[in-house]
Amino acid sequence: MPVDADPGDLTGDDEADPPADDALPINELFHSLQGEGRLAGVPSVFVRTSGCNLRCWFCDSYHTSWEPSHAWLDLDEIVAEVEAFAAEHVVLTGGEPLLHDESVALLDRLDAAGYHTTVETNGTIYRDAPIDLASVSPKLASSTPSADLVGGNGETPRPDGEPVDSAAAERHESDRLDLDALARLVETYDTQLKFVVTGPDDMPEIDRLVERVRDATSATVADTDVLLMPEGTTRKTLDGTRETVADLALDRGYRYTPRLHVDLWNDAPGT
Numbered sequence: 103m104p105v106d107a108d109p110g111d112l113t114g115d116d117e118a119d120p121p122a123d124d125a126l127p128i129n130e131l132f133h134s135l136q137g138e139g140r141l142a143g144v145p146s147v148f149v150r151t152s153g154c155n156l157r158c159w160f161c162d163s164y165h166t167s168w169e170p171s172h173a174w175l176d177l178d179e180i181v182a183e184v185e186a187f188a189a190e191h192v193v194l195t196g197g198e199p200l201l202h203d204e205s206v207a208l209l210d211r212l213d214a215a216g217y218h219t220t221v222e223t224n225g226t227i228y229r230d231a232p233i234d235l236a237s238v239s240p241k242l243a244s245s246t247p248s249a250d251l252v253g254g255n256g257e258t259p260r261p262d263g264e265p266v267d268s269a270a271a272e273r274h275e276s277d278r279l280d281l282d283a284l285a286r287l288v289e290t291y292d293t294q295l296k297f298v299v300t301g302p303d304d305m306p307e308i309d310r311l312v313e314r315v316r317d318a319t320s321a322t323v324a325d326t327d328v329l330l331m332p333e334g335t336t337r338k339t340l341d342g343t344r345e346t347v348a349d350l351a352l353d354r355g356y357r358y359t360p361r362l363h364v365d366l367w368n369d370a371p372g373t
């Protein structure tokens with residue numbers, strides 16, 4: 103069910119009301135290996151909510167942001183689908199999962215059932231929830247869409263070829279960082295800061311942002327809590343970015359994270 107991609111519609115909720123008070127707009131739910139970050143390789147169930155407050159040009163989950171679609175599933179249905187797989191880890195992702203009130207109730211249910219919970223978030227929204235690993239991916243200037251942006255890899259910002267409207271770009275640029283939310287996430291949860299790196303030009307912004315987060319919180323942010331992840335949704339693109347990003351991590355003392363799922367399964371759906 104397609105949802106308005108107007109950046110004014112930030113919730114991903116479409117015109118139809120949810121069928122139950124405790125329903126979430128779910129784009130996909132699947133079993134795979136965690137592909138990114140310090141738990142890379144761990145079998146996990148992925149619950150992907152629809153709707154995002156940002157519009158990264160490179161978004162690998164286009165059908166949750168630029169052109170959101172979903173089915174409404176209530177918490178009982180989501181938990182039953184999660185339990186159908188033999189996994190101890192659940193990854194709540196999106197879109198932006200922390201947009202939705204009901205994500206907290208889902209995390210409560212998963213925590214009570216004994217699951218390890220990871221939340222993949224862009225770091226612009228803080229919520230109090232049982233999160234075992236906050237996998238926070240603050241968005242850099244290089245994520246902002248523009249009418250003429252063509253990634254270094256030759257990918258256009260919108261796979262459907264539609265031009266990017268300037269309102270989406272302006273909204274993205276003004277909303278992509280919220281230092282208070284970021285500091286609160288870092289303060290409260292075991293956190294990894296996972297930056298999508300398009301090239302060496304991203305490094306000064308990463309260094310500055312890490313310092314600002316350190317200044318804003320009493321929690322320790324070790325260099326190895328800062329992860330550099332190469333931009334790319336296909337093996338071919340990653341072939342052009344991963345070595346550069348690995349060298350940048352080595353040079354700076356940050357951690358490198360692969361995109362294991364892309365290396366293994368390229369851009370296959372449900373991986």
Ligand SMILES: C[S@@+](CC[C@H](N)C(=O)[O-])C[C@H]1O[C@@H](n2cnc3c(N)ncnc32)[C@H](O)[C@@H]1O
Pocket residue numbers: 154160161162163195196197198199222223224225237238239296298331332333334335
């Ligand atoms: C689709 S996002 C969903 C969660 C949240 N909206 C966020 O951005 O963190 C999941 C992860 O994929 C990363 N990601 C999205 N597109 C990417 C791309 N083209 N290359 C590398 N990582 C990407 C995001 O930075 C984030 O770490």
Ligand SMILES: Nc1nc2[nH]cc(C(=O)O)c2c(=O)[nH]1
Pocket residue numbers: 134135136137138148163193195196222363373
């Ligand atoms: N295998 C796999 N690992 C992932 N880690 C974070 C993902 C995400 O889209 O949030 C993701 C994903 O989509 N697939």
Ligand code: SF4
Pocket residue numbers: 154155156157158160161162163166167196197198224241
């Ligand atoms: S914040 Fe995450 S889901 Fe939203 S557009 Fe960017 S990568 Fe996609």
Ligand SMILES: [Mg+2]
Pocket residue numbers: 162163
């Ligand atoms: Mg993904």
